[in-house]
Amino acid sequence: MSHTDSANPPSLFRNRFLQTILLSSVLLQVGIWVRNFAILLYVADRTNNDPYAISLISVAEFAPIFVFSFIGGTFADRWRPKRTMIWCDLLSAVSVFGVLLSIHFGSWESVYLVAFISAILSQFSQPSSMRLFKYHVREEQLQQGMALFQSLMAIFMVLGPMLGTFVYSNFGLEISIAVMGVVFLLSALVLIRLPEDDMKQQTAAVKGQFRKDFVEGFRYVWQSQVLRMLGLAFILAGLAVGVAQALNLFIVTERLGKTEEFLQYMLMVNGAAMLIGGGIVAVFAKRVPPQLLLSIGMLAGAICTTIVGFSTSIPLTLSVQFLNGLVFPCIHIGISTMILKWSHSSIVGRVNGVLNPMFVGMMVVSMSFAGALKTSFSLSTIFSGAGILFLLGALVMIPIMNQKAPDHTAAAQET
Incomplete structure (x- = not known):
């Protein structure tokens, strides 16, 4: 190809x-x-x-x-x-x-x-x-x-x-x-x-009615069990991430008793761990299926998010943030790799366009409701709920754990 x-x-x-x-x-x-x-x-x-x-x-x-x-x-x-x-x-x-x-x-x-x-x-x-x-x-x-x-x-x-x-x-x-x-x-x-992309034939092949191309992206995702499950994982992760992001400031001020400025240190600890985690995954990436990577990331997210909601200890919270950051690259890398491996090159853009809004849309929805949840429930309860959403996202991967990516090379000239 x-x-x-x-x-x-x-x-x-x-x-x-x-x-x-x-x-x-x-x-x-x-x-x-x-x-x-x-x-x-x-x-x-x-x-x-x-x-x-x-x-x-x-x-x-x-x-x-x-x-x-x-x-x-x-x-x-x-x-x-x-x-x-x-x-x-x-x-x-x-x-x-x-x-x-x-x-x-x-x-x-x-x-x-x-x-x-x-x-x-x-x-x-x-x-x-x-x-x-x-x-x-x-x-x-x-x-x-x-x-x-x-x-x-x-x-x-x-x-x-x-x-x-x-x-x-x-x-x-x-x-x-x-x-x-x-x-x-x-x-x-x-x-x-x-x-030079040398994709003239491929690009010319998809010219036609916009609506037909648009609908084809949704149909392609729906017909693939792996991409359907990935979409569900996107939705669950988006809901969990949105709530946690919106209320992290209250974790700092209410659970840890620090000022708003302390949030930047939590983010820096998390980011430093993500850097290390990305390097580790890069070394072992070839040996681990992307479904397993995504499941590991989601499971770690479930445990760490729940602990953060209950913790009143600064060392414990920062340690858990570091651990979460260390494993979080598994989610991003697993998702991106699955989209690329299970999508033909002529439709990658549309698959990405269908799945990405599921994550962002649910994140915006949960961020919008975060304030209302905060007035009705404790931070521990809300973060436990977010942890459960991450856990469900990990469980969604079980039915597709052993599936192999299709070989699109043979079909490269078809679309």
């Missing part, structure tokens, strides 16, 4: 596609973290910590994912992926500078547009990246490649909050937003280095 069919595969680190996409991701992560903290701190300062104004930031970031992921995934399968990714980064940069002008001339509420527009465009770029990943990385190296991405995300979980806070505190909102625009431009330039 691609140049990756040679008998002796080159080292993953010599893969030109992976080198390029990792460099692009580093640049984008810098921009995203600077943006996130600049907007958060600016809105908090401007509105005197108004909960409604601050919650709108999450709506601006997550609502487009839920709405546009289906559409973006479909178009990602119809368009040339390399060109799509470059244009998305360029349009993001243009929109950022446009919003920057609006902010400069007095409309501070425009800061929400920065997150909103960027989130929309990412729904076209991200599935295109997944499609190229499927095409340019050998099947047996997919899980290792995903582990490298997870490690990169973990590095920014540690460095991102510090970087974002530093830039905003020293240079203010406008420079922070400008930094985001510049790194998106740089990312677009880096992506020019991507190998």
